[in-house]
Amino acid sequence: MYRILIVEDELDAATALRNAIERYGKEHDEQFQIGWMRNTIDLDRPAFDLIFMDIDLGVENGMEDAEEIRKFDTKTPIIFVTNLAQYAVRGYQVNALDFIVKPFTYGSFSLRMDRAMEVMRRQSDRTITVHARDGICLFSASDLVRVWVRGHNVNYELSGGRTVVARGSLSETEKMLGGAPFLRISSGCIINMAHVRGVHEAAVTMSDKSVCYISRANKRRCLEEISRYLGGGAG
Known part of the structure; x- marks a missing residue:
């Protein structure tokens, strides 16, 4: 089982991601434990295998939060979910695995999830x-x-x-x-x-x-x- 965290301040957007993850799990016979946080205020050292991070979190900036996470965790893959495509270049500074631009289709999500699964499997067997x-x-x-x-x-x-x-x-x-x-x-x-x-x-x-x-x-x-x-x- 892989542990996935969604950091998203909007309920509808978080639900869309959860639904996509659950659909992917059913289609690929994978089990996921999915957590949801509106922000990272209470997130110290995350015990997750994959993080979906919104960039615009209202009072927080997901890119800055990712920079803080990378100070103690350099390996957990992070996928940014955003309508701010201009952040893509900066994402490489925090070793972002990928970006999903809102609104996303399941096909777009699935391609990125395929890549994330490769990384998670490799890290679990490293x-x-x-x-x-x-x-x-x-x-x-x-x-x-x-x-x-x-x-x-x-x-x-x-x-x-x-x-x-x-x-x-x-x-x-x-x-x-x-x-x-x-x-x-x-x-x-x-x-x-x-x-x-x-x-x-x-x-x-x-x-x-x-x-x-x-x-x-x-x-x-x-x-x-x-x-x-x-x-x-x-x-």
Whole structure:
């Protein structure tokens, strides 16, 4: 299942996008969890696989919001939905995947969604390369359960009980992982939300039975992001 966020201040426009996404899912046998937000005021670090972003959000500018998102998330594809075609060139500055100009036809939407699906599939199956102690190590992003640090060592815990140890910092690792489904919950730990099996207070139980703890400063934000990722929706 892929998580898609619509950022659109007009209900009719958001409904049109939702209908197009749902139709595409039925035609291509894909499942989508669709969230809707009128603006990005409450959007901190989005746990989504694709974002449809309106540019004219009334009190906000979607292009500027995308620039803020790109400060902590360089990989989630963004498709701008707008009647302001002149923003197309600027969109490349935030690595926009594509543009849909209002009013759009389903055929136009479908072509752009095809491209988005290629990117999402590639990112979900991507390989992570780590320069470990004993050489270069490659593993699937989906196999990474959590990352934690001890001293100058970064420990990559993989499904099946394997641990890859490399030198570096958690900040460098967080930037490399590039956002959802990876979430930094404390100064010393990043989790893969796809491997979360339970949450109680600040304790997060992972698929390998390990328990990770959310720092007090990050608790509200992290709980909201985990809930949204696991099906809590948005908007």
